Amino acid sequence: MPTYLLTDQVFATELWAALETNPSYSQNLTSKATVAKNAAGTYFKYRPGVTVTATGNFPDIALAKSGWTFPPPIILRQQNYTGGNMLYSGDKIRAAQKITLNATIAKISFLLVRVGSPTQLIYARIRKTSDDSIIATSSTTVDSSTVPTTPTWYDFPFSNVAVNEEVYLSVEHSGTDTNNCIVAYYYSPDICTGVSSTYITSWTDSATADRSIKVYAPNQVDTLNGSFASGNWTFKVALYNNTKYGHAVKIAARLSRSVNADGSSATLIGAVTESPNTITLAGAAGNIQTDSWTYNPSAVTLTNEYLFVEYRCVIVTAATNVSAGHSFICDENPATRLEEIITTTFTPGGPITGWRKLQYLAEPPTTGAFNKLRCASEPPVSGAWNKLLYDGE
Numbered sequence: 001m002p003t004y005l006l007t008d009q010v011f012a013t014e015l016w017a018a019l020e021t022n023p024s025y026s027q028n029l030t031s032k033a034t035v036a037k038n039a040a041g042t043y044f045k046y047r048p049g050v051t052v053t054a055t056g057n058f059p060d061i062a063l064a065k066s067g068w069t070f071p072p073p074i075i076l077r078q079q080n081y082t083g084g085n086m087l088y089s090g091d092k093i094r095a096a097q098k099i100t101l102n103a104t105i106a107k108i109s110f111l112l113v114r115v116g117s118p119t120q121l122i123y124a125r126i127r128k129t130s131d132d133s134i135i136a137t138s139s140t141t142v143d144s145s146t147v148p149t150t151p152t153w154y155d156f157p158f159s160n161v162a163v164n165e166e167v168y169l170s171v172e173h174s175g176t177d178t179n180n181c182i183v184a185y186y187y188s189p190d191i192c193t194g195v196s197s198t199y200i201t202s203w204t205d206s207a208t209a210d211r212s213i214k215v216y217a218p219n220q221v222d223t224l225n226g227s228f229a230s231g232n233w234t235f236k237v238a239l240y241n242n243t244k245y246g247h248a249v250k251i252a253a254r255l256s257r258s259v260n261a262d263g264s265s266a267t268l269i270g271a272v273t274e275s276p277n278t279i280t281l282a283g284a285a286g287n288i289q290t291d292s293w294t295y296n297p298s299a300v301t302l303t304n305e306y307l308f309v310e311y312r313c314v315i316v317t318a319a320t321n322v323s324a325g326h327s328f329i330c331d332e333n334p335a336t337r338l339e340e341i342i343t344t345t346f347t348p349g350g351p352i353t354g355w356r357k358l359q360y361l362a363e364p365p366t367t368g369a370f371n372k373l374r375c376a377s378e379p380p381v382s383g384a385w386n387k388l389l390y391d392g393e
Helices: none
Strands: 003-005 011-013 016-018 043-046 074-078 083-087 094-115 121-128 134-137 152-172 181-187 195-199 203-206 213-216 224-228 233-241 247-258 267-274 279-281 288-295 300-317 326-329 340-342 346-348 358-360 388-390
Touching: 074 094, 083 094, 094 121, 094 203, 134 152, 152 195, 152 213, 233 247, 233 279, 267 288, 267 300, 279 288
Parallel strands: none
Antiparallel strands: 003 340, 011 016, 043 300, 074 213, 083 181, 094 152, 094 181, 094 195, 094 213, 121 134, 121 152, 195 203, 224 300, 224 346, 233 288, 233 326, 233 340, 247 267, 247 279, 247 300
16 A cells, blocks of 8 residues: 655655645644643644634635645755854854765755854855765855844755765855854754764764754655545554643544645545544653544545645643643654555556656565656556655655
C-alpha cells in the first residue's frame, strides 16, 4: 500500500500530493493558545495552508477554500536557535551547515540579525568540503545594512543546483568588526543531519550544533490521474502538548478533491471520518500522544485533480488553564512515522508527467524492483506499489 508521511510542506509520493502547515509543530489552529481551555464539545480546525479566524465543525466550513498553497518541499530544516556567530573580517567570515546531500537545491534560508551598521553584501554559497571550491552562489545577495536588529529569515535562491556529495551550505559576510557585522544563528544540540561549521582561514566543525537553516527543493507538484481501490485507509496522527496543562481531544479527517491547486471548488470524498479514540495529553509540556484509525472512502477516482486532507480537533475534556494548548505534529523523522496516511493501492489512469524522484523503503516490491523514477519521458507506470518516501525526507 502507498504510505504518505505528513509533512509541513507539500510532499509528492507516487501521484499523490497533500498540504500541511508549518512550522514543525503546526501553529495553524484557531486561537492556539486557548484551544484546550474551551468547553468540551468545541471544535477547532486544522486548516492546512489557510488561516482560520473562527471555530467550527466541518459542516460549517466550505470545502478546501481558496487559499491552499504549495510551498516548496524542505530538504533540511532547523528553525530554532540558541546562539549565533558574528561574521566580520579578521575572524569568522562564513557560517554553514556541513552535510552530505543527494538532492536538488532551489533555495536556502538563514536566520540572521544585524549588529551596528555593516555595509557589505551577504552571500550564500554551496561549497565542496573536499577542496572548498564553490559549486554555486545564490542568484541574489542581501545588503547587510537592511537586515533588521531582530532575528529574521533571509531567502537565497539557487538555480536548481544538483548536489551529490558532502558540502558546506554557507552564508558569507565580511563585516567591519564586532560592532558592525551580521550574526548567523545556530541551534544546540545537534539534532539534524550534518553539523554547524564556521570558517576563519579554514573550516571548524561543531559536533554539538546545527546551523539555523532551511534548505528547499524545487517546487513540483502534480495532479492525480487514476484510482485508489476500495478499502480501508489508515490515518495516524500525533499531538504535542505545549504546556503543563492536560486535556483530551478527538481528531477527525476529511478528504476532498479539486482541479484547482488552491483547493477552490472542491468535492467531498466520502464522509468525515472521526477517530473512535480519545487522545489524552498528560499534564506535562512536551508530552506526545498518538492515534490511529481506519476509514473506507470506497473507490476514489481523480481525473487530473489534487487530493486534499483536512483535520479537525474536538475537545473532549477541557484543560484547567487558559494557557493550555497543543499542536499537531508533522514532518517527523520518517523512521519514527508517528503521523502518516496509508492508502489502498493506486492505479494510474493515464500518462504521467513531471515526476520527482521516488524511492522504495526497505520493503520488498510488490510488482518488480523499482528504485528511482523520472517519468517525464517514461511510459505510464502501472501495478501495485509498496511504500514510497518523498526523496526530500
